[in-house]
Each structure stands twice: as structure tokens, then as C-alpha cells.
Amino acid sequence: ENVFNIIGAFDIPRYIYNSERKKFLPLSMTDLPGPSLFGTARDKAELFRERYSILQQRTHRHELFTPAPVVAHPDDSKSKFQLKTVETLLGNTAKVGEVIVLGMITQLKEVSSFLLKIHSLTFLHQFHSGLYTESCFVLAEGWYEDEVFHVNAFGFPPTEPSATTRAFYGNINFFGGPSSSSVKASAKLKQLEEENEDAMFVFVSDVWLDQAEVLEKLRMMFSGYSSAPPTCFLFCGNFSSAPYGRNQIQSLKDSLKALANIICEHPSIHKSSRFVFVPGPEDPGPGSILPRPPLAENITQEFRQLVPFSVFTTNPCRIQYCTQEIIIFREDLVNKMCRNCVRFPSSNMDIPNHFVKTILSQGHLSPLPLYVSPVFWAYDYSLRVYPVPDLLVTADKHDPF
Numbered sequence: 001e002n003v004f005n006i007i008g009a010f011d012i013p014r015y016i017y018n019s020e021r022k023k024f025l026p027l028s029m030t031d032l033p034g035p036s037l038f039g040t041a042r043d044k045a046e047l048f049r050e051r052y053s054i055l056q057q058r059t060h061r062h063e064l065f066t067p068a069p070v071v072a073h074p075d076d077s078k079s080k081f082q083l084k085t086v087e088t089l090l091g092n093t094a095k096v097g098e099v100i101v102l103g104m105i106t107q108l109k110e111v112s113s114f115l116l117k118i119h120s121l122t123f124l125h126q127f128h129s130g131l132y133t134e135s136c137f138v139l140a141e142g143w144y145e146d147e148v149f150h151v152n153a154f155g156f157p158p159t160e161p162s163a164t165t166r167a168f169y170g171n172i173n174f175f176g177g178p179s180s181s182s183v184k185a186s187a188k189l190k191q192l193e194e195e196n197e198d199a200m201f202v203f204v205s206d207v208w209l210d211q212a213e214v215l216e217k218l219r220m221m222f223s224g225y226s227s228a229p230p231t232c233f234l235f236c237g238n239f240s241s242a243p244y245g246r247n248q249i250q251s252l253k254d255s256l257k258a259l260a261n262i263i264c265e266h267p268s269i270h271k272s273s274r275f276v277f278v279p280g281p282e283d284p285g286p287g288s289i290l291p292r293p294p295l296a297e298n299i300t301q302e303f304r305q306l307v308p309f310s311v312f313t314t315n316p317c318r319i320q321y322c323t324q325e326i327i328i329f330r331e332d333l334v335n336k337m338c339r340n341c342v343r344f345p346s347s348n349m350d351i352p353n354h355f356v357k358t359i360l361s362q363g364h365l366s367p368l369p370l371y372v373s374p375v376f377w378a379y380d381y382s383l384r385v386y387p388v389p390d391l392l393v394t395a396d397k398h399d400p401f
Contacts, residue, residue: 003192004231006276006311007176007318009291009382015174017053024169039377047380048104054363054386055137055157056102059083061168062158083139095145102157104137105342128155129350131358133340134369156361165387174387177320184323193322198228201321205236205330205395206280209255215262222266229272231321236330236395237280239295244282252284253299260306275310278317278330278395289374290331290366291316291382316365316383325389329365331373334398340372351398359385359392 015024016032027034032046059065065083084099132138132154142151162184166172171181183189193199202225208214239255240248263270277295279285284299285292292315294300300312316329334355338344345354358367363386366373375383385392 002178002320003189003322004274005177005320006313007320008294009314009316009379010293012176012318012382013173014381015172016050017057019053019057022057024172024174035376035378037376037378043377047375047377050381051362051364052102052104052137054384056083058160058165058363058386059102059139059157061160061164064158089144089149090147092144095143097143099142099144099149101140101149102137103140105132105134107134128153129345129354129357130156130361131337131345131351131354132342133337133367134342134372136358136362136367156357159357159360159388162387162389175320175325175389176318183320183325186323189322193324196322199321200228200230201326202230202233203236203328203393203395204234206238206397207235208241209239209259210241210251215255215258218259219262219265222262222269226266226268229269232274232276232319233269234276234278234319234328234393236278236328237283237315239277239280239283244284249284249296249299252295253302256300256303257306260303263307270307270309273309275307276317276319276328277310277312278315278328279312280315280330280395281332287374289376291376291379318389324391326391326393327365327385327389328393328395330395331366332397333366333394334396336368336372340368355398359394360388365394 014027014035016027016030017023018025018030035043060083064081081100084096084101086101086103089096089099089101130136137157139155139157140149140151141153141155142149144150166182166184171185173179173182175182177183179186202221204221207218240252242248263275277300279292279295281288281292283295285295294312294314300310304310304312315331316327319326319328334351337355337358338351345351359365363384365383365385366375
């Protein structure tokens with residue numbers, strides 16, 4: 001069994017939720033074609049359908065939405081909610097009260113008058129915690145009458161611990177890697193993890209390798225860790241202080257060579273630690289579409305020759321260490337989500353908590369409109385945060401939290 005695995009976004013297995021069988025099926029057992037960077041219209045439709053189906057099945061399992069037993073006490077059934085579909089509401093001619101609907105926030109630009117059918121806009125002050133943007137899925141509570149859904153409050157779908165997800169779906173390896181089943185079920189890896197409690201990961205973001213001051217600070221960092229080498233150093237971009245230009249590739253090659261020479265100055269780290277590089281939004285690559293491929297091989301070849309235990313991977317990427325599952329994502333996501341909020345939270349001090357709740361509730365790394373955060377349609381599944389990992393690292397320019 002492999003103790004340490006780095007899983008690129010394009011190597012993550014894809015599972016499709018089957019509502020009839022109420023289980024996740026591998027892509028090979030469905031009628032969907034293999035993913036391609038040149039997505040079709042069907043891929044774009046499946047992108048939103050899969051996001052919705054994952055949240056719907058997760059919400060249905062939550063204790064607030066599970067049907068009350070027949071023998072239950074009358075008071076217990078009052079605390080239960082019923083999740084309705086839009087199709088169910090459209091078939092009603094009478095008023096339907098106390099309705100909760102799972103849907104996506106979107107703006108109908110083609111028929112702007114349709115927006116006026118929402119009962120005033122009083123619900124705008126009754127959002128629960130979170131950063132509500134377009135393309136987010138929400139639970140809308142209200143009543144339905146005369147083809148108008150009157151919303152009282154918005155809330156995010158409830159989150160679900162990883163252990164609960166695995167209790168329903170067994171040892172499916174959603175995370176990826178060489179193991180045929182989830183590493184959470186491996187007693188050997190768990191024992192090895194407990195025997196190596198001193199294992200350490202070092203995360204560094206916006207490492208501007210073209211700055212002499214940064215290289216000197218890295219030399220100091222390696223010197224401090226040389227007596228107890230960490231398991232892994234993880235460097236996130238951007239790797240240059242200047243934006244992408246015609247001279248950046250050669251400059252980046254020279255900067256990486258300088259970093260390799262610094263690593264070679266510390267033999268204990270050079271021999272024991274692994275080095276993982278995740279590209280940033282302004283590093284050389286094919287635009288800003290997610291997931292981003294690794295830095296090109298011609299840029300990293302010399303570094304990889306000098307530092308054999310190095311991996312240049314995608315953004316986002318996943319790391320499996322023993323039974324621990326880690327997702328790393330380099331994107332200035334907090335700023336994007338705050339700029340595109342339907343309603344900005346009343347307190348700026350609580351932005352980190354709002355951000356974390358949004359990501360976990362949506363089960364996705366980038367719950368933003370595609371025109372704000374473009375995604376390769378057929379590879380949207382690689383941005384899922386489901387089941388919830390042990391650690392999620394969002395290397396963001398926002399203040400650490």
C-alpha cells in the first residue's frame with residue numbers, strides 16, 4: 001500500500017449519482033462518454049445536474065429531512081421538513097405553505113420581468129450565514145401560491161461529515177489514487193500513521209522565486225528544518241512577482257534552478273523530503289480555466305533532475321498520506337466570492353467562517369458563475385469537496401485563518 005500519493009485533477013475518478021439505485025456509479029457503468037477538454041453542451045448540462053444531485057441526496061439524508069417514523073411522537077414530526085421539487089409546486093393550484101425547495105441562484109437576464117414575480121424582496125435580510133453568489137445552491141423556505149414562490153429565508157444545504165457519507169456508500173474510493181477502496185478502511189496505513197505522529201507538511205503560497213529576498217528566506221527555512229526534515233514541502237504559485245510575459249518562462253527556469261541549488265545545500269532535506277508544486281493563476285499555462293495543468297515539463301526539467309523527489313502537479317490537486325486525505329487549491333477565492341455576493345454579510349470580521357461554510361455546504365471548490373470562474377465542463381467533478389477531506393488548503397491572498 002502506498003503511504004504517500006499525489007493525485008492530479010485529471011486523474012481523479014468520476015462517480016455519477018444514480019437516483020434510482022441510490023448509489024454512486026463509476027463513469028464506466030453509465031452512458032456518459034469519457035471527459036474531454038473540449039466539452040459538449042451535454043457536459044455543461046451534466047455539470048449542474050451532478051452538483052444538484054449530490055446536494056439533493058445529501059440533504060434528503062439529513063435528520064431534519066428524513067421522514068418521521070409512523071410510531072413517532074407527534075411533537076417529533078413537527079420538527080421535520082419536507083423537501084419539495086419545483087415540478088411538485090407547479091402541479092398545485094391551491095396555496096402550499098411551509099415549503100422548502102433546493103435550487104440554484106441565477107439571474108434570468110432574458111426575461112427580467114420574471115424577477116418581479118418574487119414576492120417583494122423582503123427575504124434579502126433573512127439569509128443564513130454564508131457567502132451567497134450566483135450558481136450557489138440554496139434551500140429556499142416559503143410558500144407557493146398563484147405560480148409565485150414567496151421566499152421567507154435562504155439557507156445553504158446542510159453539510160455532512162465524511163464518516164456519515166462512507167457509512168452510506170461503503171469504501172468507494174472517491175478521492176483517487178492507486179487504492180481500489182478508500183484508504184480510511186486500511187488498518188495497516190492507520191497503524192503506520194499512528195507510529196509516525198511527527199510527520200510534518202509545510203505549506204507556502206505565492207513563492208516569488210524571482211526575488212532574491214524570497215530565496216534567502218527559503219534558505220533560512222530549509223536551514224531551520226534540516227535537523228528534522230518534513231515529510232513534504234508544498235509550494236503554491238504564483239512563482240513570479242511579475243505577471244505572465246514573454247521573458248517569464250526563461251526567468252522561471254532560472255529561478256527554479258536557484259531553488260534547487262538551495263535545496264541541495266541541505267542534504268537531509270534533499271534526501272528525505274518531497275517537494276510538490278501547484279501553479280498559481282498567473283503562472284505560465286492555458287488561461288484561467290480550472291483545473292489548471294502543471295507547469296510545462298520544459299520549465300521544470302532541470303529542477304526535477306537536481307531534486308528527484310519533486311512533483312509538479314495540477315491546481316487543484318489531492319494528497320493522500322496514510323489514511324489522511326488533503327485537497328490543495330490555489331485561487332484567490334475569498335475575494336472573488338465577496339465581489340460576487342448577492343448579499344454581502346453584515347460583519348466583515350466573520351468572512352472566514354462564511355467562506356468555509358459556503359465551500360463545505362456546496363461541496364465544491366468554486367461555487368461561482370462560469371463567467372467568473374471558468375471550468376472545463378467535463379472535469380468539473382475534480383473540484384468536488386465530497387466526501388469532506390481531512391484537510392482543505394485554500395492558498396488564498398486573504399489573511400490566514
